[in-house]
Amino acid sequence: MPDFVLARDGKAEAVIVVHGGVTNGVRYAANELAEFLGRISGAKFMVADKPVPGYRTILVGTPYKPANPEELCVRVKDANTLEVTGDRSRGTLYAAYDLLEHFGVVFCARDYDHVPRTNRLAIAGDYKKVDWPFMYLQRHTWSDTGWNDFAFNHKLRSHISQAIATKAGYPDLAEDYPHRYNHAVTTQWVRNRDFGKTHPEWYAWVRATDSRNMNWVCISNEEMWAQLLKEIGENLAKNPETRELSVAIGDCAHYCDCDKCMEKVREYLDPDGSEVLSVQCYLLANRVARTFGKQYPNCRFNFLPYGDRQPANPNLKLEPNVSGASAELWRNHCLPADCNERSAVSLAQFCRNVAPGNGTYVWEYLANFRDWMIPFPNAYIMAQSFRYYKRINVRGIGTQMQFCGMGDLSEMKLYLHGKLAWNPDLDVEELITTYCKANFGPGWKGVKEYVDLLEHARLRQRWTWYGCYVPDTSHFITDEDAVKMYRALENAVRATSRDPVYGPRCRRAQIAGLSLGIWRYQDMLGAAEKLKFKMPESLEALWYNWKSAIDDSANNRYHKWFAEGGVDYGKRVTQMFGTEFQPTNRTPRQAVLRITAKDMTGGKRMTRQKDKDGTEYCQFKVALQGEPEKIWMNTGFAEIGYTATEKEAGDCYVFATLRVGATVDVDPASAYVGIYQTWFPNGFGVKGRMEIANQAIVGRKGVDGWQTICLGKRRINPESRIWVMPGILHPVDYVDVKEFTFVDPRLIEGGVADTKDEKAQAHSIFVGCDKFDRDRNVRIEQDRIDNFKYARLATFDTNAPVNAVSWTVKPAEAGDWDAYLKVRIGAAFALDQNAAMASVTIPSKCCTDCGAVQTPARAHVSGSLGDEAWQLVSLGRVTLAEGMKVNLVPRAGTNDVPHYADLHSVILLNPGYLAKTQPALPEPASK
Numbered sequence: 001m002p003d004f005v006l007a008r009d010g011k012a013e014a015v016i017v018v019h020g021g022v023t024n025g026v027r028y029a030a031n032e033l034a035e036f037l038g039r040i041s042g043a044k045f046m047v048a049d050k051p052v053p054g055y056r057t058i059l060v061g062t063p064y065k066p067a068n069p070e071e072l073c074v075r076v077k078d079a080n081t082l083e084v085t086g087d088r089s090r091g092t093l094y095a096a097y098d099l100l101e102h103f104g105v106v107f108c109a110r111d112y113d114h115v116p117r118t119n120r121l122a123i124a125g126d127y128k129k130v131d132w133p134f135m136y137l138q139r140h141t142w143s144d145t146g147w148n149d150f151a152f153n154h155k156l157r158s159h160i161s162q163a164i165a166t167k168a169g170y171p172d173l174a175e176d177y178p179h180r181y182n183h184a185v186t187t188q189w190v191r192n193r194d195f196g197k198t199h200p201e202w203y204a205w206v207r208a209t210d211s212r213n214m215n216w217v218c219i220s221n222e223e224m225w226a227q228l229l230k231e232i233g234e235n236l237a238k239n240p241e242t243r244e245l246s247v248a249i250g251d252c253a254h255y256c257d258c259d260k261c262m263e264k265v266r267e268y269l270d271p272d273g274s275e276v277l278s279v280q281c282y283l284l285a286n287r288v289a290r291t292f293g294k295q296y297p298n299c300r301f302n303f304l305p306y307g308d309r310q311p312a313n314p315n316l317k318l319e320p321n322v323s324g325a326s327a328e329l330w331r332n333h334c335l336p337a338d339c340n341e342r343s344a345v346s347l348a349q350f351c352r353n354v355a356p357g358n359g360t361y362v363w364e365y366l367a368n369f370r371d372w373m374i375p376f377p378n379a380y381i382m383a384q385s386f387r388y389y390k391r392i393n394v395r396g397i398g399t400q401m402q403f404c405g406m407g408d409l410s411e412m413k414l415y416l417h418g419k420l421a422w423n424p425d426l427d428v429e430e431l432i433t434t435y436c437k438a439n440f441g442p443g444w445k446g447v448k449e450y451v452d453l454l455e456h457a458r459l460r461q462r463w464t465w466y467g468c469y470v471p472d473t474s475h476f477i478t479d480e481d482a483v484k485m486y487r488a489l490e491n492a493v494r495a496t497s498r499d500p501v502y503g504p505r506c507r508r509a510q511i512a513g514l515s516l517g518i519w520r521y522q523d524m525l526g527a528a529e530k531l532k533f534k535m536p537e538s539l540e541a542l543w544y545n546w547k548s549a550i551d552d553s554a555n556n557r558y559h560k561w562f563a564e565g566g567v568d569y570g571k572r573v574t575q576m577f578g579t580e581f582q583p584t585n586r587t588p589r590q591a592v593l594r595i596t597a598k599d600m601t602g603g604k605r606m607t608r609q610k611d612k613d614g615t616e617y618c619q620f621k622v623a624l625q626g627e628p629e630k631i632w633m634n635t636g637f638a639e640i641g642y643t644a645t646e647k648e649a650g651d652c653y654v655f656a657t658l659r660v661g662a663t664v665d666v667d668p669a670s671a672y673v674g675i676y677q678t679w680f681p682n683g684f685g686v687k688g689r690m691e692i693a694n695q696a697i698v699g700r701k702g703v704d705g706w707q708t709i710c711l712g713k714r715r716i717n718p719e720s721r722i723w724v725m726p727g728i729l730h731p732v733d734y735v736d737v738k739e740f741t742f743v744d745p746r747l748i749e750g751g752v753a754d755t756k757d758e759k760a761q762a763h764s765i766f767v768g769c770d771k772f773d774r775d776r777n778v779r780i781e782q783d784r785i786d787n788f789k790y791a792r793l794a795t796f797d798t799n800a801p802v803n804a805v806s807w808t809v810k811p812a813e814a815g816d817w818d819a820y821l822k823v824r825i826g827a828a829f830a831l832d833q834n835a836a837m838a839s840v841t842i843p844s845k846c847c848t849d850c851g852a853v854q855t856p857a858r859a860h861v862s863g864s865l866g867d868e869a870w871q872l873v874s875l876g877r878v879t880l881a882e883g884m885k886v887n888l889v890p891r892a893g894t895n896d897v898p899h900y901a902d903l904h905s906v907i908l909l910n911p912g913y914l915a916k917t918q919p920a921l922p923e924p925a926s927k
Contacts, residue, residue, distance in 0.1 A: 001125035004056065004076045007041035008120050014045070014056035014082070019063070021049035025089030025173040026061035029096040033060065033084065036100045036113070041121040058082045061092045068132035074099050075128035082123065087132075089172040094157055098131065099123075106438035107155035109411040109505060110145060110557060114438035133157065133422040135386070137359055137396030138179045144405045144559055145414055156418030177243040179396060181302040181325040181361055184246035185284070186215050186253075189231050190224060199223065207257035208629040215250030219280050220260035229291055236296055247288050248281075248304035248324065254630075255280050266625070268313040272664075272730060274624035276311040282318060282353075289319040297321075304363065307331065307342065309728060310349035320355045325398070327363035330633070332694070334377045334458055334466030336384035336866035337362075338830040341668040341696050343388075345729060351392040359395030366399050366417070369564035370471040372407035373515040375485065377458035377466070377476075379409065379432060379451060382416050384866045386424035388830075397421055405558035406550065408512040409451070411505075412439070440509065441502030446492030447509050450485050456785045457481050461712040462871040463695040465674065471563075472679045473516060474715050475692035479527035479584065482520045487533050489513035504554030514546040518573055522682040526583030539682070540577050576682050586715060588650030591763070592918040593742040595642045600737065602640040604629075609736070617738040622726050632728050633672075640737045641723035644716050652742040653872070654693070654711040654722060661733030662699025666833050669727035670699025671735045673709060678717045689721070698833050698862060699732060706738060707859075710820070710872035713745055741914065744921055748820075748872075748907055752921065761815055763913045767906040772807045773885075776800035781902075790824075793890065794900040804889040805903040809880045817908035819875040823888055825863025826899035835863035835898050836890040838873050844883060861888070863898055870904065877911060 006014045016037075018030045027047075034045040051057045062085040064073055072086035072095035086095045097107070102123070104116040133139065139158050140146055146158060150168040153160045165174035186192045186203065192214035195202055202224035204216040217224050236242060255261070255277040265279045285303040292299065300321050307328035326347040331340040337347070351360050364385075368376040389397070399417060402410040412435050419431055432451060436444040457477050458466070464476050477485070489510040496503040517524060521539050528535045536542040550560065562569050597608060597616040605620040620638045622631045629637045660670040674694040679686040693711045711722075724737050746752055747764040754760040769780055769791040776797045782789050793805045825835045840857040847854060857875045875886070890901040 003122040003125050004079070004082055004127070005120070005122040006037060006058070007043040010042040010119065012041070012043040012045045012055070014058050015052045016045055016047045016058045016060060017051055018047065018049060019059055019061040022061065025170045026092050028170050028173065029084070029089070029093040030060040032093070033058065033096045033100070036105055036115060037121065039115045040103055040105070040118060042117065042119070056080045056082070058084060060084045060096065064091070066091060066132070069136040070094065071130065071132040072098055073130050076123065076125055079125070093154055093173060097155055097157070098129065106434060107152070108415065108435065108439035110149050110152045110405065111554065112439065112505060134390045134424065135395060135397050135421040138175070138361060138398055139418070139421045140398045141401045141414060141417060142399065143401040143403055143410070143414065146401070156414060157422050158418055179361065179398065180244040180246040181248055181304050181363070182246055183250045183304070184248050185217055186250040189247070190217060190228050195227070204254055204256035205258045206254050213254035215253035216255060218256045218258055218261060219284050220258065220264065229288070232288060232292065236292060236299065240296065242296070242299050244300050244302055246302050246304070247285050248302065249306070268311055268316040269625065270312050274731070275626070276309050278305045278308040279311050279316065281305050282311060282316060285322045285324070286319050289322045293319065293321045300358065305350060307346050309342070309345050310353060312345070312349055318353050318355065323354045323358040323360055325361035325363045326350045329365065329468070332466050333365055333468045334381060336381045336388065336830065338384065338388035339864050339867050341831055342729065348392050351394060356393065359393055361396040361398065362389055362394050364397055364399040365468050366413060367402045367407070368468055368470065370469045371515070371563050372402035372404045372410070373511055373562050374408060374471070374473055374519065375454050375477065375512050375516055376408050377454045379413060379416060380428055380455050381866060382420045383424055383426065383428040386420045390424055404561050406508055406511055406555055409509060440492060440506050441496060442499060443492030443496040443502055443506035446488045446495060447506065449488040450513065453481055453485050453488065453785065459869040462867060462869040463693050463711050465691045465694040467691050470690040470692065472677065472681070472690060472692070473520065474523065475677065477516070479520070479523045480531065482516055482524050483527045483531050483533055486513040486517050486524070504552060507549050507552055508555060511546065511549050514542065514549060517542050518546060519681045522581045523584045525581060529583070539579070539581070543573055576684055579682065581682060586651040588652045588742065588744050589647055589920050590742070590917055591744045591747065591921045592914055592916070593648055594914070594917050595740040597738065600640055600642050603635060603637045605638040606640050615738065617736045619734055619736045620726065621734050624728065624731050631726050633725055635723065635725070639723055639725050641721050642740050643719055643721045646718040648742065649716050649718050651713060651715050651745060653745060653748050654714045655708055655741040655743065656711070656722065656724065657706055657708045657738040658697065658724060659704055659706050659736045660697060660699040661704060662701050662730070663733060664730045665701050667699035667727065667730045667732065668831060668833060669696035669729050670732045671697040671727050672725050673697060673711060674723055675711065675714060676721045676723065678719045680717055696727065698860070708874040708876065710874065712872065716742065743914070746921055747909065755922065761910050763910050765813055765908040767807055767813070767908070769904065772805060772903065775803070777802050778805055788904070790902050790904040792900050792902050793888070802890065802892070804887045805901060806885045806887045807906050809882055809884045809886070811882045813908060814881050816877065816879050816911060818911050818914060819857070819878045819886065820907040820909070821873045821875065821886070821888060822870055822904040822907065823861060823873055824868060824870045824902040824904070825861060826868050826901070827863030827865045828896040828898060830865045832864060832898070833862045834860060834891055836861040836888055836901050838875055839887045839889060840875060840878050840880070841885045841887060843885060
């Protein structure tokens with residue numbers, strides 16, 4: 001079948017015809033087609049109300065019966081007709097943009113669309129495409145663009161409000177109706193500012209403080225109910241066409257602890273006996289929905305239980321006219337959403353509780369609210385997050401992006417958001433590459449290098465916490481990373497310095513690197529010298545470059561709101577002017593800092609205990625019902641920790657030795673170990689602390705011995721605190737903490753001998769991948785950014801088994817050791833708690849009963865799709881002898897086995913040396 005030719009040699013061979021000659025959004029779609037097809041071909045396309053003799057017809061807005069909401073259809077009907085249509089005006093406009101993208105157009109930014117040129121514009125004669133979004137209820141971003149830009153939002157397939165659409169003259173292109181699930185109870189209904197003083201008893205009572213929280217109500221107070229129902233009834237009477245009405249809890253609320261409200265909660269305990277306080281939201285929403293459901297059958301009542309645990313009691317059902325949104329604020333915001341171990345009992349359970357036909361919303365967070373300008377590695381996580389949302393029946397999303405359009409590649413992230421909210425199965429790597437080439441032209445390689453460096457930093461080590469209120473970057477971006485990122489974006493600017501098309505957006509992209517440089521200037525000096533890169537001569541010069549980029553005339557359409565709350569960048573930066581910065585030295589002052597139970601402090605529930613063998617430890621016990629205070633991340637209640645002093649600051653590996661009394665076979669989070677960090681940008685202390693590391697401790701019923709976990713290599717500042725707090729997924733009998741240990745990285749990253757006694761056991765031995773056993777399915781790979789080698793076990797040879805990565809002990813390594821493996825797992829799904837097993841085996845000895853090789857030590861190794869980062873796994877105290885093997889064995893025999901298992905090194909630490917605090921290691925000999 002011959003091609004359908006639209007234009008050739010600068011002349012149009014088709015006319016765009018608006019079906020029915022309408023003047024609404026369909027004509028807007030036709031006009032957009034005419035403009036862009038003209039720019040592609042160099043031809044002038046006519047928009048007509050009926051076909052024109054001698055021309056083919058591009059028929060826009062043909063009557064169409066969609067099978068799915070917002071469905072689009074582009075098809076060659078016959079040799080003379082190309083139909084561009086869809087579900088109403090919006091579907092037709094989406095079809096027009098889809099056709100333009102088929103021709104290579106990339107909608108990049110509010111001020112730029114990439115439009116290729118050709119002298120022959122044609123489409124296959126049998127072309128047909130029908131498509132629709134999975135996220136059809138809502139696709140919206142909280143951003144400068146999302147709030148204000150009619151045209152670019154539609155190019156991104158994002159929804160816009162009725163107000164924006166009406167102002168633009170196309171009300172039929174607005175969202176179908178307002179989506180309401182924001183804070184409402186105490187802010188819109190029974191407002192605390194109206195009744196807080198006269199009726200404090202209407203609001204939530206907080207038992208721990210004997211006070212009222214004015215952001216939620218006492219659901220057992222009937223006077224409150226009378227006022228609430230009165231206000232909602234009056235509102236619906238005035239607005240009977242309302243499709244959605246919010247009865248969501250207020251921001252920063254606390255559920256009511258009064259006896260009557262808690263009695264209602266305890267009527268619906270979870271199957272494991274846990275109290276689920278969000279039951280109060282369910283009871284409130286259900287009662288409102290039952291009250292008004294018959295009179296207003298088309299109205300849905302939404303609530304917002306944030307990321308709280310959702311009830312799984314089968315006797316508590318949501319009314320069929322109740323739904324809402326989940327907002328998992330406390331989660332790792334640079335890992336995909338299904339990597340959050342609590343999401344199964346939060347968002348996913350909420351989706352299970354909502355009637356299947358309703359679909360739920362997600363209040364998503366894709367920004368660092370403390371600073372929208374600094375690097376934040378969340379570009380690659382969107383696809384996996386959105387695929388997760390699709391699986392669990394989320395059908396609407398309202399995402400808080402960087403509110404500022406000049407933030408860290410914010411327009412690229414808007415582009416990804418639009419594409420993936422429509423189809424989360426798209427290849428995110430391909431999307432990013434396509435975007436960079438289109439938007440940055442000759443500078444695209446520099447920007448893509450920055451994106452790759454940032455993604456590599458995200459996955460350098462597991463248990464890094466990426467909170468959405470963390471202004472520091474030193475916990476994941478190394479000093480060398482920072483210089484390389486700065487350099488990459490500078491290269492992009494240089495490549496386009498005289499290019500009026502691409503230069504302004506490369507300069508805009510550079511703002512992330514300049515922002516990084518401002519806060520990490522002191523850290524970057526030493527790394528820049530090593531990399532032979534010249535940094536700006538002063539922080540003042542860097543600040544001048546940042547302001548120049550911000551004030552570039554190309555950015556005039558963007559507001560200058562750089563962080564939530566309007567943080568004054570200028571005031572924070574200029575206080576550091578005039579300082580003679582020296583390269584940062586993070587070498588710890590102790591080779592080993594051992595922190596025992598007597599040094600620990602904690603919350604009210606912390607007690608000091610002693611085992612029968614004399615082992616001292618700290619303990620807390622909490623229940624998932626009946627506690628006087630909340631147990632979730634409440635440092636004043638159930639917490640055990642240690643606060644570092646100035647003398648203990650430095651870069652070190654952080655270990656914790658603990659045990660948990662799990663009550664289920666596999667508890668993804670019996671406890672949490674983490675670090676709260678103080679911030680010292682360029683050596684200047686900033687008030688407050690932020691979370692920079694967090695590891696969920698997997699508990700296993702019956703496995704109750706001491707285990708040592710490693711949070712990785714961390715930058716400890718004065719007053720940084722390492723802590724342990726309880727999980728909330730399942731009851732846990734106890735959490736015991738024996739010690740924390742800070743270890744000089746040189747002991748982990750390379751062997752260190754005892755310099756005082758050459759015959760003594762080494763302080764540590766480092767076994768690299770060059771010493772591992774050979775295997776047909778083990779290959780030595782090289783990290784392309786950090787430039788180290790590691791062994792990868794994968795199905796390279798389908799004719800050979802995928803068994804293990806192993807190392808055989810030699811005589812020089814025999815002895816008693818604390819053994820660790822540095823591993824990385826390419827898990828097939830999120831939160832694979834049994835992805836692999838680390839073990840020590842004695843090949844020469846087998847069990848006399850079953851014939852299995854003797855295994856004196858083994859440890860589970862977890863992995864998670866979307867979190868393929870390196871981690872140190874402890875095998876505990878082992879006695880190694882010549883011929884024994886240390887192994888990493890991935891799970892086998894299932895359809896979801898890990899894609900690969902990487903082993904970087906085996907680390908043997910001398911337990912006698914680690915048993916007490918040790919003085920600093922000698923400085924390495926100068927080369």
